[in-house]
Amino acid sequence: MVTDRGLQVLRAIVQDFVDTREPVGSKAIVERHAFGVSAATIRNDMALLEDEELIAAPHTSSGRVPTDKGYRVFVDHLAEVRPLSPAQRTAISAFLDGPGDLDDVLVRTVRALTQLTGQVAIVQYPSFARATVSHVELVQLGGGRMLVILVTDTGRVSQRLAFVHDEFDENDLARVRGDVSVLLVGRPVREGAQRVEERLAQPDASPSPREAAIVAIIRVVAEELEEFRQDRLVMAGAATLARSESDFRGSIYPLLEAIEEQVTLMKLMSEMVADDHGLAASIGRENEPFGLGEASVVASEYDATGARARVGVLGPMRMDYPTNFAAVRAVARYLTRMLDEDETAR
Amino acid sequence: MVTDRGLQVLRAIVQDFVDTREPVGSKAIVERHAFGVSAATIRNDMALLEDEELIAAPHTSSGRVPTDKGYRVFVDHLAEVRPLSPAQRTAISAFLDGPGDLDDVLVRTVRALTQLTGQVAIVQYPSFARATVSHVELVQLGGGRMLVILVTDTGRVSQRLAFVHDEFDENDLARVRGDVSVLLVGRPVREGAQRVEERLAQPDASPSPREAAIVAIIRVVAEELEEFRQDRLVMAGAATLARSESDFRGSIYPLLEAIEEQVTLMKLMSEMVADDHGLAASIGRENEPFGLGEASVVASEYDATGARARVGVLGPMRMDYPTNFAAVRAVARYLTRMLDEDETAR
């Protein structure tokens, strides 16, 4: 039932409200936007928009504020992603260019993104579930402590401590390493995890020190592989929440908690549904299941050596969606290009 | 000029204010504390305390609030650290007991501490400057990427990527590793750093691929050792700041920023002056140089394999110092014991 102009009015309301933080009234709209009709006409349109629950009035005699649904329509139909300014582009390169391992690059990515958008920036580690293990390294630390290092072809390195209660000489160590390597090297993480489980299920063939060590090592490998499955996040800009605090009816506690938890945000990011361009937004109440009913997330997919993951921003529902879409998309593209360059250099 | 009873009054004011968040008046004091004198007498004492700038009145006809100086006197002379309840002790063990590498233990430590105190918990990594390098490991990842892994006797493991533009076979790799190891293994990090610098200053004797690789590797080792010097922090409980937000006149922005920065907090923690028991507090304006003039930090030293570091909590000036002292001290002791156990098992 909402007319075409009605939608333009919705757009105006969203834009002005994001700008001013104030509920926007019919008169303000005719002043700031060239609709060529009177305030009364706008009012009629606004009444319709309110019927459709796209906007709402905080109290009877006040301007209107977009609802969750209103923002949703805005991002789906009304917001064109405008390209970044040259200045912003150079800012991205300034942050991201230069060598560095995966950790480095991702940290710089979130810094750039929080700078660009003024929101909390989040990036998922590329999924390692499909990565393959390329190296297993064992280092004896003394006192029966054995450092187990796993390296994947995507460049992720992780270490863990195993307790083996014995010392090994070079030869034995090499053999233990060989036994463990056979299970993992060159195989996708998921498959490796399965083989490790099978191995653990076997009864101890021989209760030799070497066998005991192998079991201990495999056990921590299993733990580590489990962590590979639930990937991690890198974040920056939590402090910006204090700035936009007034946008949250309640406190920013749930947001800070989610940032510390990571798990929640991880799930949220993973479950977002992307459009054809890999862009996705999750708005207000849509985040209720995660305890973030007053926040929005804008994210984009990026590509790291074939593994897809997401990068995005988290902020108040009242955020500048077009700008954030643009920033997130630009950073995602840059990131993809960087990690692919890395790949070609391999 | 302040009498002995005057100090007791100060103590009462601090305690009640921490309890109630309300400025406390003379009448409230005689009601809640058994001073055996009248409100008028208390008023006289309060006037003296105000002269000494230990307390202040938000406005003329209102109760008093402790000043920074007042809190300082309180923690220095009036607060007895009361031991934790058995329930709290078991809570600590529940969190901390169990195996795990250094990272693990420290993460669990801050979780326990934030749980116990309701404040932001912080722990410094034990200083690695005096640690010795016990292993150097090189792993070729293909594409000229070489993973350099350093392990110290304190259990810290770190990795970094070097780009070497050549592939090596097992023998060459072993020789390169040997050359690098000679510089570092068995030596304190500080000394190793120096030898690395010297090596870099040498003109390339022979421009062989191996020499080039060694230089590239040594370069990233130098970077890594530099990072050893500026140790890191582990934190938890940032979300609790949202709860005690009203205790900060300004916003919690500076706090969140400091938490993200880490460097600031690192310095602050390092510069705190401990008493005989290794306990230290830094209160309100004393933190002004770090931009945290409205916050307090309570910290305790702990011992990890001979390397001293600190563990503490960060919160509003209006915090429960005795409880926090007790919690921080208990956790520090537990931590010391755990890391020493680890040591004896070596």
Added chain:
DNA sequence: AATTGGCACTCAGAACAGGTGAGTGCCAGA
């Protein structure tokens, strides 16, 4: 059928006034 000007109405928020009470400072007497 869509648009418009006009108008009555609503209601949050500011401005003001009066009352209350918690709290103070001070002083004279115990």
Added chain:
DNA sequence: TCTGGCACTCACCTGTTCTGAGTGCCAATT
């Protein structure tokens, strides 16, 4: 040195009024 008493201050609560931004609705216009 302590105490009761007393005048005084001032934040805060309450109630009242006023204002203005903004609405909803309707009859007239295009």
